[in-house]
Amino acid sequence: MPEEPCQNSNMDPEHCGFYERADTVTFVGKPFPLNEGYQHLSRIKQCGFNTIRFVTTWEAIEHEGPGIYDLEYADYLVGFLKLIDEVGGLYVFIDPHQDVWSRFSGGSGAPIWTFYAAGLEPRNFEKTVAAKLHNLARDPQNFTKMVWATNYNRLASEVMFTLFFTGSVFTPKAKLDEENIQSYLQRHFIEAFAFLVSRIKSEIPHVFDTCFLGIESMNEPNSGFYGYGDLYQCPPHQELKLDETPTPIQSLRLGMGFPEEIDMYSVSIFGPSKIGRRWCDPDGTKAWVTENDxxxxxxxxxxxxxxxxxxxxxxxxxxxxxxxxxxxxxDYFMVHPETGEYLDESKFINGPFLDFWSKFKQRMREIDEEMFLIMQPPVLQIPPVIKHNSEYIDDKTVVALHYYDGMSLLFQKWNRMLNVDTLGIMRGRYLNPVFGLVLGESNIRKSIQKQLKGMATESHQNVGYNVPIIFTETGMPFNMDNKKSYEDGNYTSQEAANDAILSALEREQLDFTYWCYNPDNCHDWGDLWNLEDFSIWSKDDLPDLKLQDGKTYTEWLLNNSIKGKNFLPGSSQSMGQSSTTGDTESTYSHSNASINKELVREITHSYTDLNGKSSGNDWSSELNIDLSGGVRAINAIIRPVPLLVNGDVNVCEFDMESKSFHLEISNARFQSGEPSPSIIVLPEQHYSNNNFRIRVSSGDFELMQNPIMQWVEWNHCESSDKVVVMDVETIDEYADDVIFKKNHCGSLKAFACGYLSTD
Structure with missing residues (x-):
């Protein structure tokens, strides 16, 4: 949503300039003003995340008209990346975000002029049932949950995605400047984001070597009418039907002002349920723009x-x-007009979608050969078959997947007793969807893990086992149970739901960016977009927190740190004295190795000050900033995480209830010179006041801190031929052995943790 004028999805279009100011909006300041960046970026790091998917839109760049770019917004993004680089320990990639094409069709993404280019009039979408907008709801607070997503099967989005991906096939007459509408829209989309990346490259080229990873392709692309077998019927793949749900021909007729009686639906655990019919009469109003406009x-x-x-x-x-x-x-959209080939979703992904991806990839590679290009196929669909095809993939290609638990989204409730195998049902693995039911929380958690693994396997099989995967969206709603948590502060359900997703990702060793972190989230309107409420942090959950500004990150940390925080009981502790390290006999059983000797080292601290130097005996110099206030479902969201691993991760598991953490690594690489440790964040949310014990099977480690983070540097590279194991568990008694060691700061560690420097 734009920053100015403010146009959150619950706002009345007549009072916020929704249509009148469409050409002159600005997104400068979204997601936050740059002077607030230190706080938000530090909180994200403190939660254990190291990668940011920066959500931006085509509209943010090219809202004024075709080829007119917002230079101030580009400079804002440059400033945002400078902050990321200064804070350190964070990576970022750009997400060209859209949902149901545009906020003028109920979502976000494309500028308003794209509708006019396609011959559509957005002001008439609501009356012609071409789109369902939160902005125009009679009671915005009771807007139907997830109904915004049904816009993918309403006229406005269906037209735009059909023209964008297959306009040359289905609408050869639709030309602007003698260029088919498909090529016209795709060219402007790609060039807008090429401009943005080029601006970053020209202004701050060094971030391509430090914090800027690259760019994703269009978020959640859709095939439009492509492959529809019978325009009299809703397509079989349309799983979501809510409120009035027109068939394709009804959408086309309504768009031309014809009245129609439309089926009404609600949602049930077994899918859409028809609840009646509704008469819709546009009274001659058309969704198509006229020459008089x-x-x-x-x-x-x-x-x-x-x-x-x-x-x-x-x-x-x-x-x-x-x-x-x-x-x-x-069957116009099911049979290719020229070849007679039958069309379906698979043909779309391996045809028109790949054609778009090829153009996107080629243009971005002209700007930079080394940045990551992240290909996102249509959501929950099988990725294209492009293994070993250099036209579509190179050694810096990544596949983006999305996963949400459909039951939790639709009902905004964590049901511990009943769920469904959504992916299995979509892939036709059950004779009847009822066989896809999953009973009991343990089985539900296993089902989520199985679905994630299945999606990753599909990608590996089609795109290649050497092409990395990242789930660029996954998460859980926080407004569960009619926002009960906002009244009593009990986030037990949200913690269980989030832990189910995060544990599954950890167990399958899948990379991800979590949806989402929204600095503007509030209890009344959630993320300020279609009543979604996914932000892991909310200002309404935040106790009074007053932070001082700082001209630099180091200055900001100094201004806001709490001095003298004591991590050990009592004040007579002898600082700087060596502890005794003891060995105990134990056996680890693992499928890859049997480790007969376990080296146990009680807590070994090495505290660092703002300059990366050992704090020595000066205990009062220890600084700390607690930014966890306002983080929701905090016990699930904040968890141990390996930030930098020397070797291959075999097992990574965190038990939220017992707070135990288990990590197994194999194939460590030994490098002469600088130590190459694995770095594992141990958040103080779970591990503080020496209430925990670390055990490693080989090597030695140091527990490190800076003002916002606590982590372990574990040197185990001399055990490259073994599976090495780390276990962290909480204990009742305090460990009182402390060793201070000098912090050897190398480039990899600096990237991983964001070591502070006076340079």
């Missing part, structure tokens, strides 16, 4: 004379008759 002159469009404004573009290609409403070609 003068939008072509305003934006400089030179439209083909074969493309008549004010009439459905598909009717102009013989699909149906706008005079009688008769459907002439019900």
């Amino acid at each position: 003068n939008k072509d002159n305003h934006y400089g469009f030179k439209r083909s004379p074969d493309w008549k404004l004010g009439e459905c573009i598909f009717a102009q290609h013989g699909v149906w008759d706008t005079m009688t409403g008769e459907l002439i070609l019900p």
